[in-house]
Amino acid sequence: MTKRALLFFSVVCLLPSAVFSQDTSAARGVRIGLTYAPGTRPGVFITPVSGANADSVLKILSRDLDFGDRVAVIAADSGDAPTGTLNYPVYASLGAAAVVQASVTPAGSLHIVVHDVAGARVMNVSDIPLPSPALGGEWRLAVHRGSDEVERVVTGVKGIAATRSLFVHEGSLWIVDSDGAQAHAVSGTEGGLSPAWHPNGRAVAYDELANTGHQTIVVRDLAGGNTHRFATRHTLNMSPTFSPDGSTLAFVSGDDGTDIYAVAPFGADSPRRLSVGPGATSNASPVFSPDGKRIAFTSNRLGHAEVYIMDADGTNPDLLTTTLFGDQPYRSDPDWSPDGRRVAFQSQVSGVFQIMAINLQDRGVQSFTSEGRNTEPSWAPDGRHLLFTSTRSGTSQLWVLDTESGRTRQLTRTGGARMGAWSPRLEAGK
Amino acid sequence: MFASRRSVAAIALTIFVVTACKKKPEPAPAPTPAPVAAAPVAPRVNQDSIDAARRAADAAAARAAADAEARRAAAEAASVRSMLAAKVYFDLDKDEIRDDAKATLDAKVGILNLNTAVRIRIAGHTDDRGSDEYNLALGQRRAASVQRYLVSRGIAASRFEMVSFGKERPAAQGENEGAWSQNRRGEFEIIAGGDMLRMPK
Structure with missing residues (x-):
């Protein structure tokens, strides 16, 4: 400005x-x-x-x-x-x-x-x-x-039209333009879950669920289709996410409880563990802060799912979603806004998930949805719009919400769409 | 001569039945009529045809016995397989083994003790109300919880593999407790040693 x-x-x-x-x-x-x-x-x-x-x-x-x-x-x-x-x-x-x-x-x-x-x-x-x-x-x-x-x-603010969203539909990954056009399956991604964009807009990481139940983290070049699979000693590997500079891939791995691990996305190093239990705790759905210094994630360390924030090296875990709002002890699937100010998540209200965001400065909570079941928020690069999964039309679809005006629009028309991930701005030549 | 031929056939049948008891049931092979060529007496056409008829009858009896044994073994294996596959169910957002699940799992313990080559994949599933990703983690805890219980009953941990499908493979459709309770489950799949399953006596 x-x-x-x-x-x-x-x-x-x-x-x-x-x-x-x-x-x-x-x-x-x-x-x-x-x-x-x-x-x-x-x-x-x-x-x-x-x-x-x-x-x-x-x-x-x-x-x-x-x-x-x-x-x-x-x-x-x-x-x-x-x-x-x-x-x-x-x-x-x-x-x-x-x-x-x-x-x-x-x-x-x-x-x-x-x-x-x-x-x-x-x-x-x-x-x-x-x-x-x-x-x-x-x-x-x-x-x-x-x-x-x-x-x-x-x-004075660049638009978000030159973006796309990845999502899960009919057992594989799909991609759609910001205006809902050009929706199509990404070939070779059968079993794909939880897509996450690399910040360069050219690669995607996802969880590949095999028919045996084994889950593997895959990084795929969207244009060329080249893939890299990360071997771990665990059968469950899921919820991948990239650091904002693209140098780190964090994901969830475990055989009982699950922890958050980090690895160089294009290297051959072994993943290193970031979160540490405690015990058979489920730690899931990590996402980096825009400065790359912290990670928000879901954990049941208090006995039920809540959203936590820890330092990117796994230290100083801190409960973000206190139990002061919602009527059920269940909050999950955080996504950190690109301006760093808010963390969106899903919270049960009367037993049904709704999209909310918590302001990190004053811990004020905004509630954005009430119609149907609304889950899996993903911020647009403008930090103002949210992509989410909603059942409000009768089937599971992706919707876009303007968090300032409250206006919503339906992005997908193919029933069963979920796990949407909004891309960064897709610059020319990429 | 008849007696000796009969006894040879009887021995052959005995061997066959014993073998059939030990081996994986297979389509009954024709019993070997070995003594024919070795017969030291002069050929007597009529008597030979009677012998052949007797041998055929013996072979049919052997086949029938083998078939019956194969059916019995197959039924036993199927019964064992179904007990191994019996699902266990969980409470909402929980991985604790319920009392009804303990009975189901205890029935598997004897089978696993007897059939030592069997390896099992335990798959944890959830209902569709929670978070998609968190449910994958919850399903894994359920699978691990089942394994811990079986290990506590003396089965080697290495005989199990634990996976999670979260809410991705529902057993029942519907947005009601009936469907949800069917979907919060642990499933069991034999991934090795499932050929000669025997039922504990």
């Missing part, structure tokens, strides 16, 4: 919110910082797109910006792409703070111009190469990157 934006943000915070939300002139000429005040999403008008596959590009851009929950998309009716200088007052009268003018160039690039309506000027121009084939997976990902760039220009 720029110094100017910070200054503006402070000013906005000092204003009575009622005054601010009614007096839109206060926002004039300012383009950053609005989104953190609820209800003040800047309007973005997306003009009709010109060039090849224009309708698809327009649809993807509009949907991405809508799903991002930081701007209010003003629908572009079908029509011709505008040429020449924009008539800014018209867009202002439509409530637009910004206008997005996109075209697909003859050379095959996505050319995006973002206009500042109040300032009557061009804010940003970007050109994103569109890979062949048109409308294919990589092509769509490139358009999503365009959406994320628009969101960065308009709100």
Whole structure:
């Protein structure tokens, strides 16, 4: 965030919110910082797109910006792409703070111009190469990157459209784009459970459950399909997770009680044990803090499942989820927000799991869901959206929640989807 | 001569039955009519055909006896196998061996003591209410808990392998206690030495 934006943000915070939300002139000429005040999403008008596959590009851009929950998309009716200088007052009268003018160039690039309506000027121009084939997976990902760039220009925060989610469906791993498109099985991952992204967005670790019940940690290169399996002396190996720098793979292993182990994901070293019992204790579902210094995990060391935090070397385990909330002694499946501030988890309420998050500063608890059974939270890279498994539609599906507005949307349409894992931002060339 | 042939056949039958008792039951082979070629007396066509008929009858009797023994052994093995496979059940989120499970496991102890080559894979399962990942850990504790009990009854720990399926392989479908209680279970699979299972007397 720029110094100017910070200054503006402070000013906005000092204003009575009622005054601010009614007096839109206060926002004039300012383009950053609005989104953190609820209800003040800047309007973005997306003009009709010109060039090849224009309708698809327009649809993807509009949907991405809508799903991002930081701007209010003003629908572009079908029509011709505008040429020449924009008539800014018209867009202002439509409530637009910004206008997005996109075209697909003859050379095959996505050319995006973002206009500042109040300032009557061009804010940003970007050109994103569109890979062949048109409308294919990589092509769509490139358009999503365009959406994320628009969101960065308009709100100051990069979008999360150019991401994917891994999940478990029909006994293997599946992958789906952030907008629900391109859902397909990842071949060769039969028996796969608990997928976890490598921070480079190119590899995944998961637990491979064989028909014998033996479980093996597998690291797989998503593009090439190369795999590495980790041998341990235990039959149960599960819940893999990468450290934020990608240098460490933590997972759970044991024959009775289970402990958390760590190993170099691409090396030949033996895993080293981090957590130590006590006794036949189940320690499960580890996840690193964004600074890599701590690990949140589920443990039944008090006789029932709760979420704990320990140092990344296994020392100083500390109960995170006290029994002050929920009515059943069961909390599990933590995921640490990318900004480091919150740990999301699932907690039983009236015997049914719901998604909650605990603020690490004041230990305040937010409850996000109430409809159906809601489990397995996974943060988006923006630290604002959560992917989770829900039965609210009647079958187990992945849903996305905006933790600021409470808005939810269904990501998958194939019954039985679960164990979702939201990728990091998938940068070009990766 | 008849007597001696009969006694040879009887001995052959005895040997066969004894062998059948010891060996894994197999389709009864035709008893060896060894004395025919060695017969020292002049051939008498009529008498030979009568002998052949008697031998065939003896062989059929032997086969029938062997079949009966094979059926008995197979039934015994099946009964042993079913006792070894009998599931045990657990309380919600618990790995403690319940009293009803102890009776089921005690029945396996005698079998395992008698059939020393048998190795068992114990698979822990859970109902579908808990966390998917935590359930995998809970299932493993259940399998280990079963093993500890059997080891406490004198069976070598090395004869068991413990795995967990968590909630991934439900035995019963449904969101009710009936289904849940069927799914919180330990299952047993023979992974070695299951060929000649005998029932303790």
